[in-house]
Amino acid sequence: MEYITQQLINGISVGSIYALIALGYTMVYGIIKLINFAHGDIFMVGAFVGLVSAKMFQVQGFDPIWVFIFSILLSMIVSAILGVIIERIAYKPLRNASRISILITAIGVSFLLENGGIFFIGPQAQGFPEIIPKKQYHLFGSIQLDSNQIMILGVTFLLMVLLQLIVHKTKIGKAMRAVSFDMEAAHLMGINVNTTISATFAIGSALAAAAGVIYGMTYNSFDPLMGIIPGLKAFVAAVLGGIGIIPGAFIGGLFLGIIETTVSSIGYSLWRDGVAFAILILILIFKPSGLFGKNVREKV
Amino acid sequence: MMRKNKNFIIGVLISLFIYLVIQVLISMGILSDFWISTIILISINIILGVSLNLINGFTGQFSIGHAGFMSIGAYLSAIMTLDFNLPFPLALLVGGIAATMAGFLIGVPSLRLKGDYLAIATLGFGEIIRIIWLNTEYVGGASGLSGIPALTNWTWVFIWMMITILVVNNFVNSTHGRACISIRENEIAAEAMGIHTTKYKVIAFMIGSFFAGIAGGLSAHMFYIINPNSFNFMKSFEILVIVVLGGLGSTSGSIIGAIVLTMIFTLLQDYPEIRMIIYSLLLILMMIFRPKGLMGTREFSFQLKKRGEQYGKHTSA
Numbered sequence: 253m254e255y256i257t258q259q260l261i262n263g264i265s266v267g268s269i270y271a272l273i274a275l276g277y278t279m280v281y282g283i284i285k286l287i288n289f290a291h292g293d294i295f296m297v298g299a300f301v302g303l304v305s306a307k308m309f310q311v312q313g314f315d316p317i318w319v320f321i322f323s324i325l326l327s328m329i330v331s332a333i334l335g336v337i338i339e340r341i342a343y344k345p346l347r348n349a350s351r352i353s354i355l356i357t358a359i360g361v362s363f364l365l366e367n368g369g370i371f372f373i374g375p376q377a378q379g380f381p382e383i384i385p386k387k388q389y390h391l392f393g394s395i396q397l398d399s400n401q402i403m404i405l406g407v408t409f410l411l412m413v414l415l416q417l418i419v420h421k422t423k424i425g426k427a428m429r430a431v432s433f434d435m436e437a438a439h440l441m442g443i444n445v446n447t448t449i450s451a452t453f454a455i456g457s458a459l460a461a462a463a464g465v466i467y468g469m470t471y472n473s474f475d476p477l478m479g480i481i482p483g484l485k486a487f488v489a490a491v492l493g494g495i496g497i498i499p500g501a502f503i504g505g506l507f508l509g510i511i512e513t514t515v516s517s518i519g520y521s522l523w524r525d526g527v528a529f530a531i532l533i534l535i536l537i538f539k540p541s542g543l544f545g546k547n548v549r550e551k552v
Numbered sequence: 553m554m555r556k557n558k559n560f561i562i563g564v565l566i567s568l569f570i571y572l573v574i575q576v577l578i579s580m581g582i583l584s585d586f587w588i589s590t591i592i593l594i595s596i597n598i599i600l601g602v603s604l605n606l607i608n609g610f611t612g613q614f615s616i617g618h619a620g621f622m623s624i625g626a627y628l629s630a631i632m633t634l635d636f637n638l639p640f641p642l643a644l645l646v647g648g649i650a651a652t653m654a655g656f657l658i659g660v661p662s663l664r665l666k667g668d669y670l671a672i673a674t675l676g677f678g679e680i681i682r683i684i685w686l687n688t689e690y691v692g693g694a695s696g697l698s699g700i701p702a703l704t705n706w707t708w709v710f711i712w713m714m715i716t717i718l719v720v721n722n723f724v725n726s727t728h729g730r731a732c733i734s735i736r737e738n739e740i741a742a743e744a745m746g747i748h749t750t751k752y753k754v755i756a757f758m759i760g761s762f763f764a765g766i767a768g769g770l771s772a773h774m775f776y777i778i779n780p781n782s783f784n785f786m787k788s789f790e791i792l793v794i795v796v797l798g799g800l801g802s803t804s805g806s807i808i809g810a811i812v813l814t815m816i817f818t819l820l821q822d823y824p825e826i827r828m829i830i831y832s833l834l835l836i837l838m839m840i841f842r843p844k845g846l847m848g849t850r851e852f853s854f855q856l857k858k859r860g861e862q863y864g865k866h867t868s869a
Binding site for chain 2: 285287342345346349350351352353354355356357359360361362363364366367368370371484487488491522523525526529530532533536537540
């Protein structure tokens with residue numbers, strides 16, 4: 253029982269990272285129906301900005317908590333700007349093109365970020381600084397919980413609630429919902445579609461960047477290709493929960509994390525990625541709208 | 553009809569001429585090993601591009617798992633020559649047939665999906681195939697298979713390249729091929745006209761997988777060594793770029809795309825980072841400024857004046 257609880261805790265902490273990335277996927281897909289392959293690489297850029305700024309702030313001698321907050325905010329801002337630039341340059345000219353051309357462009361952007369990263373940063377993995385010293389807690393005897401895991405879940409939950417508030421309570425959120433429902437009708441109603449789409453990219457990329465910093469802190473490493481696998485997994489999570497649905501992405505991420513740690517803990521860690529893709533395919537074939545797809549028609 | 557036959561004969565004659573010229577150059581020792589391997593690589597990429605184009609370009613089913621089928625062909629044909637001492641042509645066929653069967657198994661359930669969902673499902677399948685190789689001790693796991701006899705030569709590659717082009721071209725111009733094109737143009741309308749869409753999608757998928765398997769076998773027997781990571785989805789994207797650059801729905805486009813990209817790739821071999829950056833920029837710029845690719849859906853024909861009327865001409869023949 254304790255073993256299962258332990259795995260559950262580990263799974264949830266891995267899953268929250270997927271959930272954070274999946275939120276961005278879901279938002280972008282909801283609004284322009286694009287699988288943004290570059291999303292995983294924005295996650296990587298976010299991690300890199302976090303790495304550089306954490307080192308910078310640490311040298312300045314700030315308190316670890318502030319170092320963490322500053323670097324996560326900085327990486328979110330930089331990635332949001334990057335996301336908007338990518339949208340403006342690469343995706344906007346293709347707004348009316350076929351879905352395949354825009355998908356291929358997304359693949360191209362993803363390649364560009366990866367190889368640009370290799371070119372400027374170098375292909376080898378780097379250590380990620382431990383921003384907040386890890387503390388171990390023991391619950392009910394042998395169950396371990398560290399401060400990092402609490403922090404991951406806390407940040408993810410906070411950002412998701414914030415996102416829900418933005419989407420449901422603000423004017424830009426209302427515009428997003430309108431554009432995702434019907435882009436042309438929204439345009440006729442006087443909504444600035446381009447601004448709305450840019451805002452979506454900005455928010456989605458900021459969330460990916462936050463996930464990147466957290467991921468770096470959890471695994472203590474950074475490399476330019478680190479975004480590929482978490483990016484694909486997060487997409488699986490988004491599809492699992494029903495792509496376009498914010499709580500769906502969150503639940504999908506957690507679910508995927510738990511499945512993954514379960515597969516690893518019973519000794520098949522090499523099959524972990526295979527299982528994730530198998531789940532993706534099963535979901536696509538039997539319930540393409542995802543676990544939460546049918547009931548909620550609202551998309552963001 | 554006459555014109556079509558003439559076109560065909562001229563095409564065969566020109567390709568035989570190209571074959572003979574290169575064969576003579578190779579046997580006289582004029583071409584260096586570097587150029588021979590580049591030419592073979594181009595031909596393998598032509599097989600891959602033309603076969604993927606049948607799925608993505610002509611049938612309109614967006615598949616990005618081609619490297620997975622390629623790996624099935626590569627591994628099975630390598631096992632056949634290594635462990636079962638099968639002659640090379642037979643080993644290639646075994647690899648191709650295994651890839652076809654995988655194409656069938658994967659195609660039947662997943663071709664019910666459309667567009668992006670199909671793309672992501674095929675990507676998932678490609679990765680699953682890779683992970684299976686990665687975890688199979690019999691084929692060497694992560695370190696892969698080595699010591700595969702180097703049996704691929706210009707003649708074999710040329711023969712298979714010609715077979716691929718002929719089969720795909722004739723298929724596309726047949727009744728079945730027309731059905732595939734109609735699915736690309738509008739799946740719902742095609743279905744309403746009584747076309748069994750799933751059947752044709754699966755057929756196109758199987759033919760494409762067969763040639764991907766053959767290409768995999770050829771490349772395995774060229775590089776002596778294969779490992780699961782050389783068939784990841786980056787490889788699938790490379791093949792996709794060939795097809796997109798040439799033009800989705802144009803066999804001659806895929807051939808040109810394969811030649812151009814393989815040349816860029818080999819010439820920039822010493823600068824791998826820049827190579828990939830150029831590659832990705834090319835992809836983005838191509839999509840923004842010329843989303844139809846170099847050839848669009850046109851075919852290169854030997855009556856240059858009549859170019860662009862290809863489809864109308866052939867249906868009347």
